[in-house]
Amino acid sequence: MLKLLSSPHCFITPLLNPSRGRLHSIARASSSFTQTSVRSPKMDSESYMFGPYKIDSKEVFYSTRLSYALVNLRPVVPGHVLVCPRRDAKRFVDLTADETSDIWLTAQKVGQQLESYHKASSLTFAIQDGPQAGQTVPHVHIHILPRKSGDFEKNDEIYDAIDEKEKELNQKLDLDKEKKDRTMEEMAEEAANYRKLFI
Secondary structure, eight states: OOOOOOBTTEEEEEEEETTTTEEEEEEEEGGGSOEEOSOOHHHHHOOEEETTEEEOGGGEEEEESSEEEEEOSSOSSTTOEEEEESSOOSSGGGSOHHHHHHHHHHHHHHHHHHHHHTTOSEEEEEEOOSGGGTOOSSSOOEEEEEEOTTSSSSTTHHHHHHHHHHHHHHHHHHHOOOOOOOOHHHHHHHHHHHHGGGO
């Protein structure tokens, strides 16, 4: 029999062990997910990878021990950002339990701040997990999009817009076609503004 205990500082995650077909649980202290929100010299000197691409630290506005948030090269709406695991994990299933928890806790915190900052009323969180799902960079990432009434005629058109931006990015990365990318200066300025939200 599985007994679940909880406290304000600990949560229990029930898991099915596929090799044994049995349910077991893992307890995690919430304090183990330390958050780094202030831009520090350490953050400036850290390197970030997004699949095979090196990310300039100026693009990163929030990080934890296991994940980081960065501005988007081709945002669909104002405030469209990405949250990624630090470790190179191509698919969602490749994340550890700690990474899965951390990336979603980071997405929750970042989303809350950006919704307020952009005076939005809702958020869209999206993962394209694998090439047939529209993933063009082989590195797990959560799209966070602050939403406002009327930003798309039909609410679900946002997913088509994400797919279109991913296709454009793929063409840029593969074919170096004419692009509509933002400049590093634009992205660095946006990231600097977002960093202030976490001080």
